Each structure stands twice: as C-alpha cells, then as structure tokens.
Amino acid sequence: xxxxxxxxxxxxxxxxxxxxxxxxxxxxxxxxxxxxxxxxxxxxxxxxxxxxxxxxxxxxxxxxxxxxxxxxxxxxxxxxxxxxxxxxxxxxxxxxxxxxxxxxxxxxxxxxxxxxxxxxxxxxxxxxxxxxxxxxxxxxxxxxxxxxxxxxxxxxxxxxxxxxxxxxxxxxxxxxxxxxxxxxxxxxxxxxx
Ligand SMILES: [Zn+2]
Numbered sequence: 284x285x286x287x288x289x290x291x292x293x294x295x296x297x298x299x300x301x302x303x304x305x306x307x308x309x310x311x312x313x314x315x316x317x318x319x320x321x322x323x324x325x326x327x328x329x330x331x332x333x334x335x336x337x338x339x340x341x342x343x344x345x346x347x348x349x350x351x352x353x354x355x356x357x358x359x360x361x362x363x364x365x366x367x368x369x370x371x372x373x374x375x376x377x378x379x380x381x382x383x384x385x386x387x388x389x390x391x392x393x394x395x396x397x398x399x400x401x402x403x404x405x406x407x408x409x410x411x412x413x414x415x416x417x418x419x420x421x422x423x424x425x426x427x428x429x430x431x432x433x434x435x436x437x438x439x440x441x442x443x444x445x446x447x448x449x450x451x452x453x454x455x456x457x458x459x460x461x462x463x464x465x466x467x468x469x470x471x472x473x474x475x476x
Pocket of ligand 1: 416440
C-alpha cells in the first residue's frame, strides 16, 4: 500500500451515503487518523484515571471481545474522552461535516497509542462500546503493521467494521450490526464496486 496515512478513512463519505441508501437510519462512524496530540483538548475526567486514560470494566470487556474474535492480543492503548467537535477535527477529510453531520464517534491515534471517544457517547450502551471495539481493531492492525500488506486502507476498515458488527450482533443489535457489515463490505472493495 502506498499511502502514508494508513488509518485514514478515505471513503467514509461515500460509504456512509451508500449505507444510508440501503439502511434508512443515521449512524455515526468510527475513524482513525494520524494527527499531532496538540490537536486534542484536555478531556473531561469521566471515569478517568490520574493519567487521563479512562478506566472501566467496559473497556476490558471490549478488549476481551476483540482478542477473542481476532485471536490476536490488543496492544496497550490509552482511551480518552474528547468533545465531539475535537474528534471531528481529528479527521483529515477535506470537509467531513458536510456529508455526515460531523458524526464521527471515535478515532485511533497511532502516534500516541490513544483512542479518543466522543464524550457524548454513553458507555452503558453496546452501540457506544462498539466504536471502541472498532478502534481497538485498528490498534491491533497498527501494532502488526498490517497497513504494509493491505491492498487498500479500506481493507483495514473492512476488518474493523466487521468485528464491530459482530460485537453489535452479540449484543442483540441486529439492525446496527447489518449497517456496519455493509460499511465493511464497501470498504473492503477497495474502491471497485
Ligand atoms: Zn476505522
């Protein structure tokens, strides 16, 4: 793969539009990008440990699920809260707000080994936790340097959406699982429909 931005979501806008045509409900997406930490404001301390990383059994549960599904360990990551506006600013898309209303829920930052979650997500809901699952898959991929072997960035997204869908299905959210499955399929096509 030639790109220097292995965890960018270059097809977010197209895939969201396509998915919405097939599935008449709105959703939020997970995105992963490489950015400078300076872009991040200090997140609120919602269940955060002194170093600012969120602590909670729901994080351990998500890690355990990803490891069980993929058969690979999840590297150590710091999960932080950030405002939805901040998470959106992390996305290196020309104008992400134009097409999906700024609805980016999460991002993985390989440079810092951090996952940022929009702080309006309720971690008590499986849908919110599924965004963490998605980003944990990206953390695994980066650790394994999967971007060097992927045929396109979307191939990495495809896996992340697939595991996210499996998590949602395991929680009984069949409709949401279907939507993310479609997103994963579109991403894995590497631009060829
Ligand atoms: Zn992603």
